[in-house]
Amino acid sequence: MLALVAAGAVLIVAVVLIVVALVLYLVSVIVALTKITRGLDEVIAGVGEIVQKSAPVNEIVTAINQQLDAGVDALEGLLVKKAGMEDAVGLVDGLYAGAAAVGFRNFPESTTVTPPRIAEIYTKGTLTLARLGREAPIAAANPAGPVLRNVEAGSLAARQLYPDIRQARPEHLPRSPVIGADAPVQYEQREDIGAPRKRLPSRIAATSNGPPASTRDA
Amino acid sequence: MILWWIGDVVLLVVILPVVVYLLRGVLDVAKSIVPSVQEIAVVAAAGSKDLDAAALLLTTQDQATQTIAGVANYGGSLDVILDDAA
Numbered sequence: 001m002l003a004l005v006a007a008g009a010v011l012i013v014a015v016v017l018i019v020v021a022l023v024l025y026l027v028s029v030i031v032a033l034t035k036i037t038r039g040l041d042e043v044i045a046g047v048g049e050i051v052q053k054s055a056p057v058n059e060i061v062t063a064i065n066q067q068l069d070a071g072v073d074a075l076e077g078l079l080v081k082k083a084g085m086e087d088a089v090g091l092v093d094g095l096y097a098g099a100a101a102v103g104f105r106n107f108p109e110s111t112t113v114t115p116p117r118i119a120e121i122y123t124k125g126t127l128t129l130a131r132l133g134r135e136a137p138i139a140a141a142n143p144a145g146p147v148l149r150n151v152e153a154g155s156l157a158a159r160q161l162y163p164d165i166r167q168a169r170p171e172h173l174p175r176s177p178v179i180g181a182d183a184p185v186q187y188e189q190r191e192d193i194g195a196p197r198k199r200l201p202s203r204i205a206a207t208s209n210g211p212p213a214s215t216r217d218a
Numbered sequence: 219m220i221l222w223w224i225g226d227v228v229l230l231v232v233i234l235p236v237v238v239y240l241l242r243g244v245l246d247v248a249k250s251i252v253p254s255v256q257e258i259a260v261v262a263a264a265g266s267k268d269l270d271a272a273a274l275l276l277t278t279q280d281q282a283t284q285t286i287a288g289v290a291n292y293g294g295s296l297d298v299i300l301d302d303a304a
Contacts, residue, residue, distance in 0.1 A: 003219060004219065004222075007219065007222040007223050007226060008222075010223075010226040010230070011222070011225070011226050011229065014226060014229040014230045014233075014234065015229070017230070017234055018229075018233065018234050018237055021234065021237055021238050021241060022237065022241065025238070025241030025242065025244070025245050026241070028245045028248075028249075029241075029244055029245050029248050032245065032248035032249050032251070032252055033248055035252045035255075035256075036248070036251050036252055036255050039252065039255030039256050039258070039259050040255055040259075042259035042262070042263070043255065043258050043259045043262050045262075046259060046261075046262025046263045046265065046266045047262050049266035049269070050262065050265050050266050050269055053266065053269035053270070053272050053273075054269055054272060056272075056275070056276075057272055057275060060275040060276065060278075060279050061275070063279055064275075064278065064279050064282045067279075067282050067283055067286045068282065068286070070286060071285075071286040071289050071290070074289070074290060074293055075289065075293060078293045078296060078297060080303075081297070081302055081303065082296065082297070082300045082301070082302060082303055083303055084303030087303070
C-alpha cells in the first residue's frame, strides 16, 4: 500500500513539474511574441509612411523625365538642323569626349558619322560666334590640319584666330570713364534741371498779345 | 505496481526533458525574432524620414518645367537667328 502511495506521489510530482515547465516557457513565449507584435506595429507604421510618401514619386519622376526628353529632343533637333549632322556630332564629341560613339538619341545615323575635331581647332564659343557672324574666322583653319592650340591649357593660338583688336590685352584698350564721388572729373548739377519751369511759353506769348479772352470777358 | 513505477520513471526521465527541450527551442526562436523586428522598425522609421525630401520633387518638377520652357524659348530664338545648315 505504501509503495502504491509513493508511486502516485511521484506521478503527481512529475505532472506538476511538466505543468510548471509548460507555464514558465509558454509565459516567456507570450512575452516575446508581445514584443514582436509591438515591433511589427512600428514596422507597419513606418512602412505605411514610406508607401504614402513614395506614392507620387513615380508620377512626378515620369513627368520630369518626359519634360527632359522633350528638351533633349528639341535641342538635338535644333543642333542638327543648324549645324548639320557632322558638325553637330563634332561639337558634342568635343564637349564630351567619346559621345560621338553614342550618337544622338533621335538620329541613329549619327553613330556612323566620323566626328570632326571641332573642339581642338576652335574654342567652344567660336563656332557659335561664327554662326552669329561675329568675326570668327571659321574657315581659316582646316579641320584636317594640326591642332592649333593646347586644348587643355593654351589659349594664345585660339586668340590669334581673331582680328588684331580682339587679341589686344585689356590694358591696351581705352580705360573706362571713372564715375562717382571719387571721380577725377566732377560735374556740378544744374539747378534748372528737374526744377519747375518758371513760366510757360504759351503764357508768355499770351501776355505779350494781351490777356486771354476769358479774362477779358470777366 | 512495477508498471506504475516504470511510467513514473519514463515521465520524469523522458517526457519532462522532451517537453522542456521543445519549449526552450520555441522560446529561443521567439526571443531571437525580437531584436530583428526592432531593427526593422528602426530601419523603416529611418526610411520614412529619408523620404521627407520626396515632397521637394514637386519643386523639382516646377523648376524642370520652367527650365525646359526657357530652353525652348532660347531654342526658338536661335532657330530664328541662325541659318539652317542645309
